[in-house]
Amino acid sequence: MMSPLRERLYNIIFGTESPAGKRFDLILIYAIVLSVVALMMDSVVSVNERWGLAFRYFEWFFTLLFTIEYGVRIYCSPSRWLYIRSFYGIIDLLSIIPAYISLFVPGTNYLLMLRLFRVLRVFRVLKLMxxxxxxxxxxxxxxxxxxxxxxxxxxxxxxxxxxxxxxxxxxxxxxxxxxxxxxxxxxxxxxxxxxxxxxxxxxxxxxxxxxxxxxxxxxxxxxxxxxxxxxxxxxxxxxxxLVSCPNCGKHGHDKRASFCNRCGGAVNNPHH
Structure with missing residues (x-):
């Protein structure tokens, strides 16, 4: 049984049906795109020479933001290990680890481009599943x-x-x-x-x-x-x-078909 706080956080972070959940996911996607754009611009020598320090601040701001978000996801998830081992859980972790590794191995911060994989959540947000x-x-x-x-x-x-x-x-x-x-x-x-x-x-x-x-x-x-x-x-x-008619037994209907094109009866369509 989750506490009211965990349940509310779960509905916002993992849900897309509520207005708050939709806003959270869209803000998250914008933040991911901005962080990737900042990382790309930082790799341009002329831009880096002038704005390098500002991009470093941006990079660590987004890293800390995504680290907090990752921790909150683990906190409010009903099955924490299931989330950690899931595709999105692994991508969420990989999107922040390179920044911390770069403290010891310079240059690995550019692996933060993996954050772009997190934009795949747009399929869920925009109902494109x-x-x-x-x-x-x-x-x-x-x-x-x-x-x-x-x-x-x-x-x-x-x-x-x-x-x-x-x-x-x-x-x-x-x-x-x-x-x-x-x-x-x-x-x-x-x-x-x-x-x-x-x-x-x-x-x-x-x-x-x-x-x-x-x-x-x-x-x-x-x-x-x-x-x-x-x-x-x-x-x-x-x-x-896979789409067959139980009345006349005909196969080979279009996967969007609801009725048989031979006898007009309803078909067994596993795609519906």
Whole structure:
């Protein structure tokens, strides 16, 4: 049985139905965004030279604010260990620890960018949790395709190694291809159409090989898209098969369907 104070704090901090709870979450999100923006600006040399001390004060103000908030969350939570071990509980802790570590290890305060994960609470505040199901759909499709994508990745790695070895032989160290690993690096940035330009082939034969690598990159870049598209289609079909009509037995209805498109009867829809 929680005390009235703990119950009130719980409704404000963990709840989003009450006006006070909504205001608290929105203020928290604004504070998180402001703290991240301040941290980003502090990393700009010209800004840091002029306003560095002010940003340090801002950083510690938000750190102390989030530390107090984390302590209050533990205090008013009905199941404290459950909150501490939860996703949000771990993120809340990670959003303040780097500041204290930076007292002993300079530079680790920039890990406070992890605070941005806390903005995910906006899904709960703005009633966007239904979109989480769409995200789960995407995740399931990617998990189903992981073996095919792994095979594709290995094939690309083999191609990159072969092209890299050829370029090392053709161009050599005098043209920047100082080793096979460095040549493989060049091949990877070439077939992925990034092309940094830090290493470029100088000989005619090398340019021909580079052209072949580029064309190969354009050819294979559509493969993972096709794999994921196929998995999306299969996942959609699997979801539709869950919606069946108890009257005529038809499967394959849209997940938003309430009635059968064959007999008009109500369907068993687990998505509703």
């Amino acid at each position: 239904r979109y989480i199901n769409e995200g789960n759909f995407l995740l399931r499709s990617m998990l189903q395709a992981r073996h095919k994508i792994l095979v594709f990745f290995m094939v690309v790695l083999v191609f990159a190694t072969i092209f890299g070895s050829i370029m090392y032989i053709v161009e050599g160290p005098e043209n920047g291809f100082t080793s096979i690993p460095r040549s493989v690096y060049w091949t990877i940035v070439t077939i992925t159409t990034v092309g940094y330009g830090d290493i470029t082939p100088q000989t005619t034969l090398g340019q021909i090989v580079a052209s072949a690598a580029m064309l190969t990159g354009y050819s294979i870049i559509v493969v993972p898209t096709g794999i994921l598209t196929a998995e999306f289609s299969q996942e959609i079909q699997r979801e539709r098969n």
